[in-house]
Each structure stands twice: as structure tokens, then as C-alpha cells.
Amino acid sequence: MKDVDVAVVGAGISGTVFCWAMQRIDPDVRIVCIDRLDDKRFDRYHSICGEAVSKQAFKELPFSPRCVCNRIEKVREIWPGDIVIEERAKGYILDRPTFLHDLQDECEEVSFEKRTLRSVRRDGERMVLSTDIEEIVCDVVIGADGAFSTVRRSLFGSSAPVTIPVSQFIVDEVSDSGVIEFVYGERYGGGYRWRFPCGDFSNVGFPHGCDEVPERTLAKGGRHIPIGGVESIVVPGACLLGDAAAMVNPVSFGGIRVAMLSAVKAAEAVAKGDLGVYQRWWDSSGFSDPIFMKAYEVSCRWRDKDMIEFMTPFRHGYRPAAIFRALLGNEKHVTVAKAYMKSFRYGW
Numbered sequence: 314m315k316d317v318d319v320a321v322v323g324a325g326i327s328g329t330v331f332c333w334a335m336q337r338i339d340p341d342v343r344i345v346c347i348d349r350l351d352d353k354r355f356d357r358y359h360s361i362c363g364e365a366v367s368k369q370a371f372k373e374l375p376f377s378p379r380c381v382c383n384r385i386e387k388v389r390e391i392w393p394g395d396i397v398i399e400e401r402a403k404g405y406i407l408d409r410p411t412f413l414h415d416l417q418d419e420c421e422e423v424s425f426e427k428r429t430l431r432s433v434r435r436d437g438e439r440m441v442l443s444t445d446i447e448e449i450v451c452d453v454v455i456g457a458d459g460a461f462s463t464v465r466r467s468l469f470g471s472s473a474p475v476t477i478p479v480s481q482f483i484v485d486e487v488s489d490s491g492v493i494e495f496v497y498g499e500r501y502g503g504g505y506r507w508r509f510p511c512g513d514f515s516n517v518g519f520p521h522g523c524d525e526v527p528e529r530t531l532a533k534g535g536r537h538i539p540i541g542g543v544e545s546i547v548v549p550g551a552c553l554l555g556d557a558a559a560m561v562n563p564v565s566f567g568g569i570r571v572a573m574l575s576a577v578k579a580a581e582a583v584a585k586g587d588l589g590v591y592q593r594w595w596d597s598s599g600f601s602d603p604i605f606m607k608a609y610e611v612s613c614r615w616r617d618k619d620m621i622e623f624m625t626p627f628r629h630g631y632r633p634a635a636i637f638r639a640l641l642g643n644e645k646h647v648t649v650a651k652a653y654m655k656s657f658r659y660g661w
């Protein structure tokens with residue numbers, strides 16, 4: 314049996330950033346971080362991602378961007394009705410597995426171990442984790458174990474309102490350097506097809522089964538995106554981060570930034586000895602605004618003709634006058650227009 318102060322379940326983006334931030338705030342806290350995947354499978358799992366993060370994400374984090382494969386300068390959106398919008402947008406495509414290993418290497422005081430969590434229970438003031446290898450006893454459990462979180466199932470009894478299966482392909486084609494491209498249409502059911510630069514290749518993806526497998530595919534994979542949040546992200550002795558808390562933005566489907574930020578906020582709350590601080594941060598944050606989920610629900614029902622109607626005012630870009638017209642205009646589009654505008658700030 315292992316006895317620590319904090320047990321982190323999941324060494325993905327949220328779990329690793331939590332360890333990094335917690336160790337920096339208080340190096341004396343004894344932390345174990347477990348992940349069910351060994352090196353090769355871990356890297357494979359974490360490379361199934363668009364790996365795009367905005368520049369603004371790093372303004373609110375205690376570390377700079379690192380392991381950057383490509384810089385993003387522009388977003389291109391392709392809508393039905395031949396509407397193509399190009400906007401300036403600054404960000405990065407990360408080499409996500411290397412990014413995680415890099416941060417983990419700096420967590421000298423944290424013990425990273427390959428273990429699969431089976432369940433968690435409370436025992437008096439302490440928490441007991443049953444894993445495939447041993448029991449771990451701790452004061453605080455951090456649920457950073459992704460879309461189908463075992464911590465959430467054991468302690469919170471909740472699940473993500475919507476979980477979207479997504480397919481991703483590495484394609485032997487060079488993408489426009491610095492441009493991330495999104496194709497919208499009713500076939501993507503409230504989602505989109507993306508195409509991002511990925512070194513000398515392209516990273517392409519879409520909701521599972523909504524489009525053809527791209528030609529010249531070199532590798533393919535799939536994972537789930539949980540959206541819609543969960544009722545509570547804190548219970549006594551435990552909290553949920555990132556995908557375990559279904560924090561992914563339901564309009565942009567960006568989850569890396571909020572996973573990293575939630576990890577930093579949770580570390581601050583653990584250091585204060587008051588997890589309630591973390592719940593209050595989330596409840597009052599722009600990331601958890603219910604308008605995003607409302608917009609997702611509306612856009613899931615959209616046909617191509619609705620998208621054309623919605624996007625026509627923006628044909629020449631997201632100009633203030635067009636935004637103003639959209640917000641005052643057709644009532645059925647106002648929720649989506651508001652969520653889109655807000656997602657520029659909180660989406661990725």
C-alpha cells in the first residue's frame with residue numbers, strides 16, 4: 314500500500330499540468346500520478362488530437378509554449394454556400410506526447426507510475442484508490458482520467474451529457490503552413506471536419522462516420538470528446554479536471570487550454586486546503602457558460618440552408634457591423650451568434 318498526500322489519476326494534459334503546478338506551489342506535497350498506459354500506448358493515445366492551442370492560452374499559464382511543431386497564424390472556415398472566411402488567429406500546434414514528457418521530466422518530486430484505477434472509496438478522512446497493482450491511500454484524489462473517468466464514476470456518480478466519437482487521420486499531404494482549416498456542414502452534425510498542419514503531413518478529423526476516410530492516410534485513430542460539463546467538479550477529498558469534468562468547449566471542441574487551466578486552478582485550491590475555491594472558479598468562469606451547450610444543441614439540428622442563412626452576414630469576415638447585425642437579427646440564430654463570439658475568447 315502506498316500513502317501519499319495527493320493521488321492524480323491520469324497523466325494526460327490535465328494530470329501532468331496539475332503535477333507540474335502543484336510541485337511548483339509546494340514541493341513538499343507528496344504526489345503520485347498514475348496512468349493506465351505504458352510509454353508506447355501513452356504516446357499513441359495522446360497523439361490522437363489536433364494539438365492546436367491558442368497563444369492566449371499560455372498568457373494565463375505559469376509556463377511558455379514548448380514542443381511547438383507549427384505556428385498558427387490564420388483560421389480558415391469553409392461553410393456551405395461557398396462561404397469561406399479567413400481570420401487572423403495566433404496559436405500553436407504542439408507535439409503533445411513530447412510536451413507531456415517534457416513537463417513530466419520537470420516534476421522531479423512526483424512519482425509517475427503505470428497503474429490502472431479500478432475504483433475509489435472514502436475511508437474516514439482519507440481516500441483509498443484500488444488499482445490493478447496496489448492500494449493507494451491519500452488525502453486528495455485528482456480525477457484527470459479523461460472522458461470516461463473512473464474517479465467521476467466512483468465518487469461523483471455523474472457522466473458527460475454528450476460524448477462525441479471522433480476519427481483522426483494523419484494524411485500524406487502538406488497543409489497550408491500556419492493555417493488551421495474547418496469545414497462545416499449538416500453532415501458533421503453540429504461538428505466539423507478539420508485539417509491542421511502536422512509537420513510535413515496533415516492532421517484531418519471529423520465526428521466518427523460523418524465523412525470518407527481521406528486518401529493517402531498514413532495513420533488513423535479515434536477518441537471521444539466529452540462536452541456539456543458535469544453538475545459538480547468537487548466532492549470532499551476529490552476534484553475533476555479537463556475531460557473528466559467534460560470541460561471541452563461545445564462550439565470549438567477545444568479542450569487543451571481548459572484542461573491546463575483547470576489543473577492550475579485545482580493545484581492552487583489544493584494548496585489552500587479548500588477545494589471549494591476550484592468549484593467557484595469554474596462556476597463563475599467564461600469557460601462554463603451554458604450558452605455554448607445551447608448553441609451546440611441548436612447547430613446539431615441545422616441543415617446546410619440554416620448555416621448559409623446564419624453565415625451570410627459574415628461572408629466578408631467577423632466584422633463588428635456583421636456581428637451587430639447577427640446579434641440583433643434573426644432570433645433563432647442569436648444564441649449561436651453569441652456563443653461563437655464568446656468562443657473567440659474561451660474556445661481554444
Ligand SMILES: Cc1cc2nc3c(=O)[nH]c(=O)nc-3n(C[C@H](O)[C@H](O)[C@H](O)COP(=O)(O)OP(=O)(O)OC[C@H]3O[C@@H](n4cnc5c(N)ncnc54)[C@H](O)[C@@H]3O)c2cc1C
Pocket residue numbers: 322323324325326327328347348349350358361362363364365366428429430431457458459460462463479480481518535536537538554555556557561566567568569570572661
Ligand atoms: C480527435 C481529437 C482531437 C482534438 N483536438 C483538439 C485540439 O486541436 N485542440 C484542443 O484544444 N483540444 C482538442 N481535443 C480535446 C483534447 O484532446 C482534450 O480536451 C484533452 O486531451 C483533455 O485532456 P485530459 O488530460 O483532461 O484527458 P486525456 O487527454 O483523455 O487524458 C486522460 C489520461 O487518463 C488516463 N486514464 C484514463 N483512465 C484511467 C484509469 N482508470 N487509470 C489510470 N489512468 C487512466 C489515460 O490513459 C490518459 O492518459 C481533441 C480531442 C480529440 C478526441
